[in-house]
Amino acid sequence: MKVGDDSLSPQPIAYRLRWRPEGIIPGAHPGRGEGAEGEFRRHVDLLRHPDPRRIDLRVSLRDPHGQLHVRQFSPRRAVPVAALVDLSGSMRFGEAVAGRVAEFAALIALSAVRAGDSFALFGCDAHLRADAFLPFSRRRGLDDEVRRRLTGLRPQGAGSAGLIEAAGSLPGRRALVFLVSDFLMPEAEREALLDALWRHDVVPVVVSDATLEEGLPRWGFIEMGDLESGAARLVFMRPRLRARWRAAAAASRRALDEAFVRRGLRPFHLRDRLDTEALTRRLMEG
Amino acid sequence: MNAWYHEASVMTRSWGVDHPLVLALGLLALLPLFANVFIRNGIPAIAAFPPDPLSRVLGGGLRLVSALAILALVAGLAGLHRRAQTVLREGTGAHLVLLLDRSSSMDNSFADRAPSGDEQSKSSAAKHLLGEFVAGRPHDRIGVAAFSTSPMPVLPLTDHHDVVQAAIAAIDRPGLAFTDVGRGLALALSSFADDTAEASRAVLLVSDGAALIDRRVQDALRDAVTRTPVHLYWLFLRSRGAKSIFDVPPPGEDTPQANPERHLHLFLQSFGVPYRAFEATSPQAVAQAIAEINRQETRPLTYSERIPRHDVARPAFAVAALCIFLILLAKLAERPLRRTGFAREATRPPQAAPVIARDGQRRAA
Numbered sequence: 001m002k003v004g005d006d007s008l009s010p011q012p013i014a015y016r017l018r019w020r021p022e023g024i025i026p027g028a029h030p031g032r033g034e035g036a037e038g039e040f041r042r043h044v045d046l047l048r049h050p051d052p053r054r055i056d057l058r059v060s061l062r063d064p065h066g067q068l069h070v071r072q073f074s075p076r077r078a079v080p081v082a083a084l085v086d087l088s089g090s091m092r093f094g095e096a097v098a099g100r101v102a103e104f105a106a107l108i109a110l111s112a113v114r115a116g117d118s119f120a121l122f123g124c125d126a127h128l129r130a131d132a133f134l135p136f137s138r139r140r141g142l143d144d145e146v147r148r149r150l151t152g153l154r155p156q157g158a159g160s161a162g163l164i165e166a167a168g169s170l171p172g173r174r175a176l177v178f179l180v181s182d183f184l185m186p187e188a189e190r191e192a193l194l195d196a197l198w199r200h201d202v203v204p205v206v207v208s209d210a211t212l213e214e215g216l217p218r219w220g221f222i223e224m225g226d227l228e229s230g231a232a233r234l235v236f237m238r239p240r241l242r243a244r245w246r247a248a249a250a251a252s253r254r255a256l257d258e259a260f261v262r263r264g265l266r267p268f269h270l271r272d273r274l275d276t277e278a279l280t281r282r283l284m285e286g
Numbered sequence: 287m288n289a290w291y292h293e294a295s296v297m298t299r300s301w302g303v304d305h306p307l308v309l310a311l312g313l314l315a316l317l318p319l320f321a322n323v324f325i326r327n328g329i330p331a332i333a334a335f336p337p338d339p340l341s342r343v344l345g346g347g348l349r350l351v352s353a354l355a356i357l358a359l360v361a362g363l364a365g366l367h368r369r370a371q372t373v374l375r376e377g378t379g380a381h382l383v384l385l386l387d388r389s390s391s392m393d394n395s396f397a398d399r400a401p402s403g404d405e406q407s408k409s410s411a412a413k414h415l416l417g418e419f420v421a422g423r424p425h426d427r428i429g430v431a432a433f434s435t436s437p438m439p440v441l442p443l444t445d446h447h448d449v450v451q452a453a454i455a456a457i458d459r460p461g462l463a464f465t466d467v468g469r470g471l472a473l474a475l476s477s478f479a480d481d482t483a484e485a486s487r488a489v490l491l492v493s494d495g496a497a498l499i500d501r502r503v504q505d506a507l508r509d510a511v512t513r514t515p516v517h518l519y520w521l522f523l524r525s526r527g528a529k530s531i532f533d534v535p536p537p538g539e540d541t542p543q544a545n546p547e548r549h550l551h552l553f554l555q556s557f558g559v560p561y562r563a564f565e566a567t568s569p570q571a572v573a574q575a576i577a578e579i580n581r582q583e584t585r586p587l588t589y590s591e592r593i594p595r596h597d598v599a600r601p602a603f604a605v606a607a608l609c610i611f612l613i614l615l616a617k618l619a620e621r622p623l624r625r626t627g628f629a630r631e632a633t634r635p636p637q638a639a640p641v642i643a644r645d646g647q648r649r650a651a
Contacts, residue, residue, distance in 0.1 A: 234324065
């Protein structure tokens, strides 16, 4: 492969926010407060905003009252972007972390860095994992670092208390948080985690695998082992039980979606593979 | 503890193994609790799926079958066997000596001539009926003796009825010359000499005639009967024209020389032990007489049964093979989880190559 040939390397995607970030670091998102440049917001009276450099002559001349109008802009601000990745044993299924999750996190890191935002990676199982932790930074090559970290590790351990721990170490101002998990934790734990993230703009990224619904045999023995607890169960699969299992899986998926809707969150489904177009659409919607 | 020890001692007295150390391998039967023959498919959350009682039952059954297979293999390898032993049993029956006449007249039919057409000789009628008689009395100890010119011990008292059947089957071989009932009876009585069991004893004399009994033999017989009280049955196969043993001949003709059968009857009656004589003039009459004896000799009897060593290794291996066959069936019925989602993911080219290249470039710069 030729050096510099980046046809295979992922392209950054743009994202919009539905809220105005605070902060002082200039970036790409229309922020709170009044600025002298950036995204046009409105016209105000010169007396209210005494900045004669921004007088909009055309609007002022059109005004029958002869007021002088000044253009006001939103300042462009950077926003902290964080990816909280669940690394409990259940995420091992289908090499999810090494595959699509790493791809997804790297893409988000690349997009954030290109947009001038800082990106941080928090990999957590029962605790925050040091080997999957990257503090906020906006240096170049962060996406490679993220990918290397995530492909190299083996998810293990049970529980997702580390995610709540990570939520506590996020910055005090509102940030864009991608919560990457299979959300198979108990409901109370999930609610506690979302409570801990109340301040931030959370995009739940639901990692799921169609294998568990499509790949079940019609007839025969199949031994299932829980990746987290290690509990094993021998199952004699037959069409009726298969239908019941698929119904149960669909029901739990629906219940999860409803739980997100109740909180006003719109999840992104990372099912089987990273669909970049769907992700772009979702992020451009804000 | 004591009861346990008692149970264990009973077990070891009746069961044994050839290689006791191999039994330690029986611990391997715990193995199915921890592992099975299936490939485990890791899934994220097993609790998300509803439990299934049928699967649980099948899983438990397979575990049990696996443990059983291992136990059966170990038992077979250790050479499990039931020890040879004698068992005392209660039944109804008797200790019985069949005293069979082998004189040549037994080869004739009841009409006292060589059998022709569908006629039966006396010996072959006796053979069939005695065979059935013995087969119907499985708990008897039976001895067989024969007599002709001199007595012939055939079988001591034994539990092995197939041998007895063989001995009875041999009585229609061509007979020998004469009839010496007295010494035959003495031989039959001597069969009981070392029989100490509290069983009913009987001698079944089957003959078609009699002869004069020597006075010394008569005394010896009286002694023997006094020592070992027995039931006497005489199945007299009377040929046509022979005198009945129950008819009283006119005075003057009633001598042992003229009427040996009648005088044997009187002699046996004089013993003072239970005695019955049956006069049979046809195979049907023989059958009736034998049925009557069968009815008489049903007293409670303690008999000992000798059970030879019985190897359980072969059935154990058969059980193991069956169990392994079941496990094999289950294994063949195993279906893997079809990987639909990330199979495509995995076949995509790794993305690490350009990353490294760019790193190298940066480092070089």
